[in-house]
Amino acid sequence: MRLDSPSRAARPRLIPSALLLLAVLGLSACADMSGIQPHAALRDAASLGLPAEASPPLTVDAQWWREFGDLQLNRLVDEALVSNPSLKIVQARLARAQAGAELTQAATGPQLNATLDATRQQYTANGAVPPPLAGTVRESGTAQLSGNWELDFFGKNRAALEAALGSARAAQADAEAARMLLASNVARSYFQLLRLNEQLGVAHRLLAQRTQALRLVQDRVNAGLDTRLELRQSEGTLPDARLQIETLQEQLTLARNALNALLGQPNRPLALDLPALSAIKNIANATTLPSDLLGRRADIAAARWRVEAATQDVSSARSQFYPNVNLVAFAGFSSIGLDRLLGAGSEQWGVGPALRLPLFDGGRLRANLRGKTVDMDIAIESYNAAVIDAVREVADQLASRQAINRQQVEQQAAQSFAENAYEIAVQRYEAGLGNYLQVLTAETTVLNQRRQGVDLAARALDTQVALMRALGGGYRADLPSNTAQK
Template identity: 55%
Template structure:
């Protein structure tokens, strides 16, 4: 085993720029930063039902559950290898002995019957921990599968909330587009009245007439996006044929859940994907221990008892009994480098698992940092956007008044009207973005996940010190 060792080491929280310990003000939040049903804080019963439906019937979660069952079954296979094994066998044969073979007369050259029944037992003492290591590796794999399932649940809940907010956004945009049509129809009537009074020309009439169908085209485009959002949400909740019946609550009625916006080391235990990666590291570590144990002897206790006879009529006689008991030793002497190659492979698997863990941690910290930055930006934009929308509406009112009084041109009205529609759409987009960013932040912070059975090894520190002897 000399010269075979692992090379990867896990990143520490400090190396990632995370606070090792939360401040006193944040300690309570650090214990449970996100509620396991965080979406209920938005205060919409329809959304709650959709999320619950998705989590109950999602095919991706069913696949994850099947993988968990398989992983635990493999753990039971490994556990069984550490216990006593008993099996039975029975044979009955009609044979012909060669005349010039090893079998002496009177059987030689004649037909004869043999019968045998035996119960065999064995028990591997596992003095060097090979079976225990294999079981621990299988348990680690099963725990990783469970964490993967929980990560899928968190992702699915976040996707449903974001799809729901997206549908609400397009519903609001549809209302804006309908208001735009009504506004342009009102402007067209005003232009026609002025044309009839001789205050405008045919040019203003034609310009105003083109605005109505243009607004209707925009409405149809928005409705297309709304239908696509309905279909996406319906697919997430497992009802793809019911998309057109789905409706979302207005954005203004959805409350904003509050999440902690500080990065701390507790994040590493609050994300199911990181916990899954951690369990894979532990499983890989135990696989190395199993590979090392292959270099040592296998010591088994074996025993058998049964009946064996030549001739069926002798099978039940007392002198047909046989039995045996004793130890068995198996020791690798020369294998052309097979065991060393296996150990090198397990060590490489460990390095892969550790670097996978490191990448999962980096991605998690990056994800949280991005969502916090986006949330802060969206919050800062909203009041400014509302001011811009109010100013645009005021400018349109003034432009309409001046145009009606003959003091302004239609181009002034058209420009002000376009600005109002743009500001309305942007206001809806920012409000939706705030909600979607909060949903993404809830997912990034772990979605309320907590590891029910933490891994036995402290991966963040022990992995960096791991060296194979």
């Protein structure tokens, strides 16, 4: 017996299969994907004006709000991160995206199903069913295991999985961005409370000052040194001071309500011992744009992962132009008559490949690929818009911080001069060398300077919070290597 005789016998059966495979691959090569390409391109650090060389290391703690040195603020932020419903919604979206990635991953492996069917049926006597089944009522049953495994030769399932994982990573970055936004909103609302409380203190000091001035005018009128005109002028200043107090108290109530909403506890009495703005520490130490800014921002990371997901969606759409190859197998029992279902002769099994290739689909695949490519362009331009906004935001906060520092120096000098002028005006009035209008004018200047001082101190803190958020708030992105900024 010749050793090569089995291969010669098998060769006639292999030749048609090989020809069929070549024909299928030839048809797949005719799938037309030409003319469908993305048009957008990712912006890099150089095109955004970021430093080419690494800037001095800038460390931002993930819990940066603790560096303000206010235990009350720490408690409020911690409570908001636990109770805020908007943050919980974002976290739920993350869980849903992760579940979607797990579902896509499950579809890439072998599938095994079990089937058990039992049917009582009357067979037609006038059809294709032969005797003795024709016209009878019989039971039939099937107990079977069936398996399917799609062989991902062209990467369709792999690309779909990478797209799902990219969407899940984008959702995770969104959750970090929402957490950072919530913490910054709580801090800014808290500092707004401090500003209003300090402005209320200024208004109370103004009321006390004007009440004291009214007593002085009354004494001078009683002594015949002033007229009723000065008395009416002095009396008219008190309602204005009380109006300012009422306005600030309303704003304080609204600010407390807004803070309660961030904490997820609306209409709850908020017992706070509000410190002075000067008691809050300064924390922002950045002076220039960091070269690694794009790797610090959670919103940019989310946008970049959406680009990655869209890119993989395009790859998956391209792979649908190629053949789909499955391995299919089944094994089990089938019989007419349930008493023979597990008996001899009821066995059945089968195994083999299944190949599907789209030939004429009316342009469905091209339309799908074109749509996914447009989605990729949208994702890229959304990323570009996010990085442009990020650079602008950091630059704005750095500029504001430096400008506020200069403004505070000038305001403090102006306030010192205004207070000296007011003291001189009061002394001149008490000595009979000046009129009360001069006192009111000097007092108005002092009041304006005090208000400006409070506003600038609050703006300085608010800008530091905004800068911490603009710098990413301690977030470090895990981006694809071709986009991470080093």
